[in-house]
Amino acid sequence: MGLLLGSLPVFGLLPDVAVACGKGTIAKWIQRDFGPLQLVSTGAILQRLAQREDSLGEEMRRFLASGGTHSPRIISVELMEDERITDILFNALSDPAESGWIIDGFPRTLRQAQLLDAHEIQPHLVCLLDVPRPVLQSRIMDRWVHVPSGRIYSRSFNPPRHSGLDDLTGEPLDCFDKRYNNYAMHRDALQRHYERKGILFVAAGLDSATIYAQLHTRLLSKTRQPQ
Template sequence: MRIILLGPPGTGKGTQGKFIIKKYNIPHISTGDILRENISSGSIIGEKIKNTMIQGKLVDNNIICDLITKRIQKKDCDNGFLLDGFPRNIEQAQYLSRKKINIDYILELLIPYKLILERISGRRIHLNSGRIYHIKFNPPKEKNIDDFTGEKLCIREDDKIEIVKKRLKEYIQLSQPLTQYYQEKKIQDNLKYFQLNGANTLSEVKKNIDFILKNSYF
């Protein structure tokens, strides 16, 4: 089962992805995770990625496509995978087709712009563990303090409100032709493409995804 999760930052793709991979036992391939791993490595490519993200820009297509390809080629992807945050533009989608990486499902989460800003700008992270909190939806027991270590939480550079607005503006510009591309493939190639309301509760979105995957997979 090969699935793509589409949607702008803050729609809950990461959370829903965790539900899917646990139920279907497939790896969760998050573009964001892969980029952050490279940044943490301190490599030349990692520094280039870091500088791009700090400016609120999307990472170069060639870099993203190369990193995703290497990940998909690993053995744990033999029975399927879930792509989160890729493709983000039509060039990346066409890249998958050229590489004959067939996709079974496209699940797109849609959510109002205002709610995205609220979700992302309120995120707080514990750097060493990767634990994520939210000042409104999932606050720590003590303000800005990790529940387990007592260490201070921080705001990721790309979660700052100015950067988020830039990311969303660029995402919207790129997502429109990408959505049209998959709408056409839905008609031409019988691709299973579904749009879901990401503003619903996590449990409601999960229930809708479960229904789709259970009733349309063959």
């Protein structure tokens, strides 16, 4: 999936999307053209909460430690239960000072989408960024990722000492096929969920500029509608 936009003047969601689809770039362009919008990243939220000196901060620090996170800038929310991560996201979106927001990379599963509904988090638009698999694969070639820490390896330029394993932890590395297949496993159910709500927009193309041109037009039409 892609972006999820919500709240006035525009609200949106970039649900979990295929790796290397360009949603980070597109999210920044939306902020530039339709701001002020809060860009909500679940990983960034957990990192921020871990700085708190209270029970919630302690919980987040334990979670990060259990994930073997050496660099907290990339956090695998897949390790946290759907209910807990959705509650945390809901609280992050409760700030009345924010005039709108973009959720980046969430929901990842139909269950998470249903929990958003239960919290009455209703986006005005959900954008699916549709980039052909061969294009995505060509962008990252032979890249491997150690998800908890964010360390990146390349078979050609920076291979791990032991094939498929992280140098520091020895944990298995994530590769394109695994990440794409995990995304594809949940994509259809998420797409049907938001299609039924009438808020799904599919933007297709081979590059971010082409995709954003379509999304920009759609967002303009949404912001001109009475809210």
